[in-house]
Structures are given as structure tokens and as C-alpha cells.
Amino acid sequence: MxxxxxxxxxxxxxxxxxxxxxxxxxxxxxxxxxxxxxxxxxxxxxxxxxxxxxxxxxxxxxxxxxxxxxxxxxxxxxxxxxxxxxxxxxxxxxxxxxxxxxxxxxxxxxxxxxxxxxxxxxxxxxxxxxxxxxxxxxxxxxxxxxxxxxxxxxxxxxxxxxxxxxxxxxxxxxxxxxxxxxxxxxxxxxxxxxxxxxxxLEAAPAGFDPAALGAEIVAMDEVVEVHDLHVWQITSGQPALSAHVLVVPGGDCHAVRGRIEELLRSRHHLTHSTLQVDHCAVGEPAGHCDDAHGLAYRAAAATPPGAASG
The missing domain is CATH 1.20.1510.10 (Cation efflux protein transmembrane domain)
Known part of the structure; x- marks a missing residue:
């Protein structure tokens, strides 16, 4: 309309x-x-x-x-x-x-x-x-x-x-x-x-669970960690997402980003997303960002809600 x-x-x-x-x-x-x-x-x-x-x-x-x-x-x-x-x-x-x-x-x-x-x-x-x-x-x-x-x-x-x-x-x-x-x-x-x-206050849309989404993303192939994951609404009916995603050394960053965008679009109806996808540091993925904030979700053992990020 x-x-x-x-x-x-x-x-x-x-x-x-x-x-x-x-x-x-x-x-x-x-x-x-x-x-x-x-x-x-x-x-x-x-x-x-x-x-x-x-x-x-x-x-x-x-x-x-x-x-x-x-x-x-x-x-x-x-x-x-x-x-x-x-x-x-x-x-x-x-x-x-x-x-x-x-x-x-x-x-x-x-x-x-x-x-x-x-x-x-x-x-x-x-x-x-x-x-x-x-x-x-x-x-x-x-x-x-x-x-x-x-x-x-x-x-x-x-x-x-x-x-x-x-x-x-x-x-x-x-x-x-x-x-x-x-x-x-x-x-x-x-x-x-x-x-x-x-x-x-840029809270996630009502009924949306960012922690479940973070766990869903780190379960994807080649993804090691997701942090700085934010979901908010620009205005009613216009949700947006941004996240920093780390993939395994030598992983295909472009392919991972494409799979995540498809997941967001098809399953969560999120069409406005900004994803920074990088290779993680060997042996220490959490040390990639000194100023990361919010929850961190890791593939080896997904960080439970409430845990501090790296």
C-alpha cells in the first residue's frame, strides 16, 4: 500500500x-x-x-x-x-x-x-x-x-x-x-x-532473539566467531543488522557472507544487513578486536547468553 x-x-x-x-x-x-x-x-x-x-x-x-x-x-x-x-x-x-x-x-x-x-x-x-x-x-x-x-x-x-x-x-x-x-x-x-x-533504545524487534541468531550463524561451515552482533529497527517494520564474523584461516569470506545474508533474508526477513567478515588470527580468534562489545558467539563451544565477549 x-x-x-x-x-x-x-x-x-x-x-x-x-x-x-x-x-x-x-x-x-x-x-x-x-x-x-x-x-x-x-x-x-x-x-x-x-x-x-x-x-x-x-x-x-x-x-x-x-x-x-x-x-x-x-x-x-x-x-x-x-x-x-x-x-x-x-x-x-x-x-x-x-x-x-x-x-x-x-x-x-x-x-x-x-x-x-x-x-x-x-x-x-x-x-x-x-x-x-x-x-x-x-x-x-x-x-x-x-x-x-x-x-x-x-x-x-x-x-x-x-x-x-x-x-x-x-x-x-x-x-x-x-x-x-x-x-x-x-x-x-x-x-x-x-x-x-x-x-x-535500538532494542531488537519484539520477538526477535539475537542470541539464537548468533548461535545459528556460528553453526555454519567455516564460521569461528560472531561478535558485535546488533539488531535494531530504523523505524517500525524496518529491522537492520550488523555483525563482525570471523572465519577459519583460508576460508572463503565472500561465500560465508553470502550464506549468512541468505539465512538472514530467507529465515529472519532481515534484508538490511552490514557484515564485516575477516579471517581469524591463528589460535586466538577472540583477540581479533580489542574493542569488541556485546556478546560473542564461538563455534567450538558457543558462548552462552550473558558471557563476556573477547
């Missing part, structure tokens, strides 16, 4: 959310409903998340130049992290207001809350459908999608609160619905911050 197609779907979702949000603010003030105002505030962050996603997509599409050798691909990860942070900050404020209303609930127009929430459910279903058509393997798009999906859950909770207030007059249902929204926002916000943080 092209970036232009992704932008069209995101723009459609933004138009739906923006139009409904303006009306919801007016109704929320008239109905004196914190649940509706919290939904509107959440929709504002939805709109902001989509705008950030659209801007980040344009920045990430720029060609590398100057000191930015990867271009601005991580602008998308900055956007995802900003989405997560705004969700947590908004959740903190809404949580405080919800508890305050549970203690001293003001009168709420339950019918207005119910009608608006039901309309909000349909609007968010349409927006979520539009965003699901975009490339959700991008953490940037996924972050904006999570905003909209959480808003959908929030409107369902608000609609239930509206039914309770209309049928029983229990005004505290408004605050309880808001707390449900808060829990969902915290869960989604922490998930976005955790995933974007992994990319910024």
Missing part, C-alpha cells in the same frame, strides 16, 4: 472525527456531562494524533541528506511516542475529574448523553474502518489507530452510562464511564510508549 493511499484514509478519518468533535463539545456543555466532554477531549487527541501521523509520514518520505543518513524515518516514532504521552496526560486529568464527580456528582442530562454517544459509536466505527485500511505495520499509523479505537470503546461506555442515567437517574454513572475510558487510555498509551521506546 502506498503512502499516498495511507494519507487519503487518514485524512478521511480526520474529517469524520473533527466534524463530530465540534458538535460533541456543544452537547457536552449543554448536558453538563463529563463523559461527553472527556470523549470530545479524547477525540481532540485523536485528531492531533492523525495530524501528527500525516506530518510524520511526509517527513519520513524525504530522501536522506546531510547528517541525516537514514533520512527522517524516525519522525514516525516520535509521533507514536507523542501520541502515547498525550493519552497518559489526558488520562490523568480525566481520572481526577471523574473521581471528583463520583464524590459530588452534578446533574447530567442522560438523554443527550445517550443520543450523542450512540452517534459517536457510529462515527468512530467509520473512522476506525478508514484507518484500518492504512498500513498498520507502521507504529505511527498504529498509534493514531489506537487513539480512535479507544475512543470507540469510550463511546460504548458513555452510551451505557446514558442508559443507566435515563432509566435510574444514577448520575455517578457518568464518572464511572469516564474511569473506564481512563483505564483504556492508560493501557494504549503505555503500549505505544513501550514500543516506541524500544526503537529509540
Amino acid at each position: 502506498s503512502a499516498d493511499t495511507d494519507r487519503r484514509w487518514l485524512t478521511l478519518a480526520l474529517a469524520l472525527i473533527g466534524a463530530f468533535m465540534a458538535g460533541e463539545v456543544v452537547v457536552g456543555i449543554i448536558a453538563r456531562s463529563l463523559a461527553l466532554l472527556s470523549d470530545a477531549a479524547h477525540m481532540l487527541t485523536d485528531a492531533g494524533a492523525i495530524v501528527l501521523a500525516l506530518i510524520a509520514m511526509r517527513l519520513a518520505a524525504r530522501a536522506p541528506k546531510g547528517g541525516f543518513t537514514y533520512g527522517l524515518k524516525r519522525a514516525e516514532i516520535l509521533s507514536a511516542q507523542a501520541n502515547g504521552l498525550t493519552m497518559l496526560l489526558l488520562a490523568a486529568w480525566l481520572g481526577y475529574e471523574a473521581v471528583r464527580r463520583l464524590i459530588d456528582p452534578p446533574p447530567v442530562a442522560g438523554q443527550l448523553v445517550l443520543i450523542t454517544a450512540l452517534v459517536g459509536v457510529f462515527v468512530n466505527i467509520a473512522a476506525a474502518w478508514a484507518m484500518s485500511r492504512a498500513n498498520r505495520s507502521s507504529l505511527n499509523v498504529e498509534g493514531a489507530f489506537q487513539h480512535v479505537l479507544n475512543d470507540l470503546y469510550a463511546f460504548v461506555a458513555t452510551a451505557i452510562a446514558g442508559v443507566v442515567m435515563v432509566t435510574t437517574g444514577f448520575a455517578r454513572a457518568d464518572g464511572i464511564a469516564t474511569l473506564v475510558v481512563v483505564v483504556l487510555m492508560v493501557k494504549a498509551g503505555l503500549g505505544l510508549i513501550r514500543e516506541s521506546g524500544r526503537i529509540f
Whole structure:
């Protein structure tokens, strides 16, 4: 799917959310409903998340130049992290207001809350459908999608609160619905911050085991040792690898590199790799690099995870 197609779907979702949000603010003030105002505030962050996603997509599409050798691909990860942070900050404020209303609930127009929430459910279903058509393997798009999906859950909770207030007059249902929204926002916000943080800290992609890969490489013919093995993500969906590989004296470095690249491509879907392949020093392969860091994997007796490198 092209970036232009992704932008069209995101723009459609933004138009739906923006139009409904303006009306919801007016109704929320008239109905004196914190649940509706919290939904509107959440929709504002939805709109902001989509705008950030659209801007980040344009920045990430720029060609590398100057000191930015990867271009601005991580602008998308900055956007995802900003989405997560705004969700947590908004959740903190809404949580405080919800508890305050549970203690001293003001009168709420339950019918207005119910009608608006039901309309909000349909609007968010349409927006979520539009965003699901975009490339959700991008953490940037996924972050904006999570905003909209959480808003959908929030409107369902608000609609239930509206039914309770209309049928029983229990005004505290408004605050309880808001707390449900808060829990969902915290869960989604922490998930976005955790995933974007992994990319910024250049951790291996989730579910990827560098130690198992190191052991796999040293099991290949002619390979004696692998060190300085690093696996990270340039941006979401773009993993990269670099490693220093030592082969037996007289071994074919070019053939070994080709076999490793084929292994990375076919079995691990790693197509961006930088491999330095050298002959090891006779009798002392670990002495090849004085400043090697990270784990070292050796063919004679594979170094277990946690062992120091040479």
C-alpha cells in the first residue's frame, strides 16, 4: 500500500472525527456531562494524533541528506511516542475529574448523553474502518489507530452510562464511564510508549532473539566467531543488522557472507544487513578486536547468553 493511499484514509478519518468533535463539545456543555466532554477531549487527541501521523509520514518520505543518513524515518516514532504521552496526560486529568464527580456528582442530562454517544459509536466505527485500511505495520499509523479505537470503546461506555442515567437517574454513572475510558487510555498509551521506546533504545524487534541468531550463524561451515552482533529497527517494520564474523584461516569470506545474508533474508526477513567478515588470527580468534562489545558467539563451544565477549 502506498503512502499516498495511507494519507487519503487518514485524512478521511480526520474529517469524520473533527466534524463530530465540534458538535460533541456543544452537547457536552449543554448536558453538563463529563463523559461527553472527556470523549470530545479524547477525540481532540485523536485528531492531533492523525495530524501528527500525516506530518510524520511526509517527513519520513524525504530522501536522506546531510547528517541525516537514514533520512527522517524516525519522525514516525516520535509521533507514536507523542501520541502515547498525550493519552497518559489526558488520562490523568480525566481520572481526577471523574473521581471528583463520583464524590459530588452534578446533574447530567442522560438523554443527550445517550443520543450523542450512540452517534459517536457510529462515527468512530467509520473512522476506525478508514484507518484500518492504512498500513498498520507502521507504529505511527498504529498509534493514531489506537487513539480512535479507544475512543470507540469510550463511546460504548458513555452510551451505557446514558442508559443507566435515563432509566435510574444514577448520575455517578457518568464518572464511572469516564474511569473506564481512563483505564483504556492508560493501557494504549503505555503500549505505544513501550514500543516506541524500544526503537529509540535500538532494542531488537519484539520477538526477535539475537542470541539464537548468533548461535545459528556460528553453526555454519567455516564460521569461528560472531561478535558485535546488533539488531535494531530504523523505524517500525524496518529491522537492520550488523555483525563482525570471523572465519577459519583460508576460508572463503565472500561465500560465508553470502550464506549468512541468505539465512538472514530467507529465515529472519532481515534484508538490511552490514557484515564485516575477516579471517581469524591463528589460535586466538577472540583477540581479533580489542574493542569488541556485546556478546560473542564461538563455534567450538558457543558462548552462552550473558558471557563476556573477547
